[in-house]
Amino acid sequence: MKLLKNRNFMVMLSGRMVTNIGEGLYAVAAMWLIFELSGSTFYTGLVGFFSIIPRLIQFVSGPIIDRLPLRQLLVSAQIIQALLLFTVPILYFFDFLNVGYLLIITPLMSLFNMIIFPAQTAALPTIVETKDLTKANSWFTLVYQGIDTLTFALGGVIVGLTGAIAVYLMDVILLLIAAFIFSFLSIRAKISPSKHKVPIKSRVKIYRKELEEGIEILKVEAFKKLLIGVLLTNAVWAGIIAISPQFAAQNGGSAFYGFLLAAVATGSLIGALIAPLIKLFEQVGLGKIYSFAFMLSGTFMLAIFFSPWNWLTILLFCLASIPGGVTNILINATIQKGIPKEMLGRVFSAAFSLSGFAAPLGSLIGGSVIGVLFGTEIMIVIGGFVTILVGSWWLVDRVTRDLPKMENITPEVFLPKRFLDKKQVDNG
Numbered sequence: 001m002k003l004l005k006n007r008n009f010m011v012m013l014s015g016r017m018v019t020n021i022g023e024g025l026y027a028v029a030a031m032w033l034i035f036e037l038s039g040s041t042f043y044t045g046l047v048g049f050f051s052i053i054p055r056l057i058q059f060v061s062g063p064i065i066d067r068l069p070l071r072q073l074l075v076s077a078q079i080i081q082a083l084l085l086f087t088v089p090i091l092y093f094f095d096f097l098n099v100g101y102l103l104i105i106t107p108l109m110s111l112f113n114m115i116i117f118p119a120q121t122a123a124l125p126t127i128v129e130t131k132d133l134t135k136a137n138s139w140f141t142l143v144y145q146g147i148d149t150l151t152f153a154l155g156g157v158i159v160g161l162t163g164a165i166a167v168y169l170m171d172v173i174l175l176l177i178a179a180f181i182f183s184f185l186s187i188r189a190k191i192s193p194s195k196h197k198v199p200i201k202s203r204v205k206i207y208r209k210e211l212e213e214g215i216e217i218l219k220v221e222a223f224k225k226l227l228i229g230v231l232l233t234n235a236v237w238a239g240i241i242a243i244s245p246q247f248a249a250q251n252g253g254s255a256f257y258g259f260l261l262a263a264v265a266t267g268s269l270i271g272a273l274i275a276p277l278i279k280l281f282e283q284v285g286l287g288k289i290y291s292f293a294f295m296l297s298g299t300f301m302l303a304i305f306f307s308p309w310n311w312l313t314i315l316l317f318c319l320a321s322i323p324g325g326v327t328n329i330l331i332n333a334t335i336q337k338g339i340p341k342e343m344l345g346r347v348f349s350a351a352f353s354l355s356g357f358a359a360p361l362g363s364l365i366g367g368s369v370i371g372v373l374f375g376t377e378i379m380i381v382i383g384g385f386v387t388i389l390v391g392s393w394w395l396v397d398r399v400t401r402d403l404p405k406m407e408n409i410t411p412e413v414f415l416p417k418r419f420l421d422k423k424q425v426d427n428g
Helices: 007-038 041-050 052-059 070-093 099-127 130-162 164-182 193-197 200-218 221-251 254-274 286-304 310-338 341-373 376-396 417-427
Strands: none
Touching: 007 041, 007 070, 007 099, 007 130, 007 164, 007 221, 007 254, 041 099, 041 221, 041 341, 070 099, 070 164, 099 130, 099 310, 130 164, 130 254, 130 310, 200 221, 200 341, 221 254, 221 286, 221 310, 221 341, 221 376, 254 310, 286 310, 286 376, 341 376
16 A cells, blocks of 8 residues: 555554553553542542643644654653653552552643644644545554554453553553654654744744634634534543443453453444445535434443443443544544645644543543442433434534535635635635
8 A cells, every 4th residue: 555655654653553552551550540549430530630731731732733843742752751651660669659649640641642642643644645644544543443442451451460550661661662663753844944043922922823723713613513512522421431440340340441441442443444435424414424423322322321241331332432433534534624734733732622621521520420429320321311412413503414525625614714815815
């Protein structure tokens, strides 16, 4: 394949592969270690709520991502994450480790991931041709979800056999390997030498202007209504993730917890794989696809409440995640087609950040309130109902229902009129 002969694409893909192995193992170990030290969903919900801090920082990171050299950003982030993680085994060895420290370090780890993900996504159009964007996104998602599927399942088993601290040490090594791989990127720097001479005050004004432009694009009716729905579903999924360690402990322990996370990753992977293959998606408007996908996902989530067997519960978690895998691929490729390349970093950062603002609140309410007061199953039921309602709203709303097919997406769909007028002047 042509993509696999693209050197920069393969370096990014390989580095992401190694990083995701570490992140998958870490995701299992971190939440399980917090639950193990505290014994309550209150703290697993609290750590999710504290992730609002890196999300706020991510919100203003778009213009920075549009300028920083990608190689420097990725290599530095991996090394800093490795150093942060290494402190956990050290504190554990000297018997100083506590839940409070984990509540601090976990959001810090999330911060770097939230910057790296939009940076890689925004960089794709600069290293692959436009016609290959959907396939490139599929490869990224294949690696991301495929590895998560394996590492989530193995992570639960490894944590059960060796303990969470051993997984932290493994992740440190993997992050350093990823940093080495990313060092081979050879993408042209985004900052020209002349721009270094711009006074700091002027650069701050430019930064603020570009950030405001990214937010303005997100206020377009089509973007805004999609984001509101995503906010709600992100909140309920965050609540479900917050209660999942206790849900797993009640039904099978750390291994079952790993299999639950693996089921979610498997479903997302299946969705990502079938998205480019099903021709129906090219013939149906984006809004209708999103509507039916979310309603289907919510139905499977409700069915979890009635599941009498662990194997069926795992299967239903998987099925509930497939629609999200489909829509993630389609929306990324759509934004990349509808937004000018030079604005992708700020738009992706603002979109990812806004869509994730509800997650901390969902984690706090789901884990620290609903999970403690009403039990883990009720949180899952709430998640199913909310997801179905979002899909139904998108179907009856004219703006979202009438979104065009992906092949017909143009800047007119997402860009405010003044940006279109400016683009016409520049092209004229």
